[in-house]
Amino acid sequence: MPSSLFSLERYWRTFGRTVVVLTAVAILACQEKSPEEELLKKVEPVGSWLATLQMLGQKWTANSVPASFVETTVSAARKEFKKAAEETAKSKARPEVRAPLRQLVSEAEAAGAGLLRAVEAGDRPGVAQGVARLGALHQRFEALQGPPPP
């Protein structure tokens, strides 16, 4: 009977075992990471969001995106920055890794808010300044993402 080929119970047993093994491997793999590496991995999206806000400012200046889109994107970015700030605060990474990250995330949050204010005010030079600031923060973030100090 074909249904024996298709035993749901057998599938779920195999599937369950595989999930458990993969999860265990992943947990072990995570445990192998130092707190510094773990923190840098968790805050990785910050770099991508800094680059996004930079492009967003440039595109708003070029009339390629509406102000409402800037508002919703900055809001999404700020949620990510907030999450990164929380991760940094609760991390067990060494202070020399944590402190510059905390500072950078806080500056990123302020830069995002500044960009939004400038867009809402229709202040093009202000947006250009914000874009430059975000670019500098992105570069600093990339430098921090290098290998952690021994």
Place this chain on the structure above:
Amino acid sequence: MKKWMQLALGIVTAIGGFFDMGTMATSAQAGASFRFQLLWTVGAGTLLVIFLVEMSGRFAAVSRKALPDAIREHFGFSFWLVPFVVLTLSQFLVLATEIGGICFALHLVTGLPIQLFALPVAALTWLFLWRATFSTIENSTSLLGLITLAFVVAAVLHHPPAGPVLAGFVPTLPHDNPLKYWAIAVSILGAVLSPYLFYFYSSGAVEDEWDRSYVGVNRAIAVLGMGFGSVISLAAIVVAAVVLAPRGIQVDDYHQAALMLTDAFPFWGFVLFAVSMAIACLGAAVEVSLAIAYSTAQTFGWNWGESLDPREDARFSTVYTGAILLASLPILLGVDPLKLTILAMAAEAAVLPFVALPFVLLMNDRKLLKEHANGWISNTVAVVVLLLSLVLMVVSIPLAFLGGGG
């Protein structure tokens, strides 16, 4: 002449219908994170889906039956029950992501919260299904879906480097972040090898009253339609690779993907992205709603047909009505559309062996299909699909969580 018209329409349908929320999300993530390195997954997935769609259409044309109907009749209700349940669950997740996609597109252009659009979008999708016939749905969504060709035009305008693009069609291992690489690869395969696609296609062929004389037309539609359709997906990877990746932008949120077309079309790019997303997702939402209703009605032996008046197939209409309403709930409750999409694509990959196995068994029934049963080429591909689907079933969901795919 009618057949040639259907061929043209079928190709347009496939182009317009191939690109949906899943392919859009996974392509943008692939290009932004790994540039051209994951092009091979779309290439491989397309090759396999061409065979699956061709088999599905051939089956419907020769047997005049849709797949769920035939599987239930052939193997019995209890055999079909497990594939039916997992197929319905995965289709439900896909429907929720497509509704989420339309809501997100509206959020992009209005700036209003996504949740606000969940119920109106569900009502619009339902109204479209309630009022329109199968051919109206097929023609309108597929013709409107051609707007997604904007991704192809953008890819051409960017003049991507030929060498790395061609090299992307050869599978390679990632330099770093292998979990994310494989999570996206599996999601792309899940998005391209959507089980609902070939199950829906067979029901559509029955709705269009195909017979044996359509076997050739079906083959042409499968090859040309899926082939052209995949070009849009490939183009989206290329655009993300040349626009987002060099800036260090990864797609962790759809707001980031929305900037993809603004380099190629400085003024219209943003709007084109939003409209492409809305139309592609509306077309897919309608198709998936119908697919859920088709498979449910065929499983329980009810009257079915989108071209019938809802009074003639009340249970069929009730199923898509309920499915649409339920599928709008995750978005209404604030679930992130991108995370939902990645989960849905992983679920699609996971259910593939359940639905592919009975399909392949049926395609080898020489009593039913006679000379149109699978030959060695189709069966070789079917074995590849089954083996691949078994791997995907095991790895897809753990990878979606571990790989940070969403």
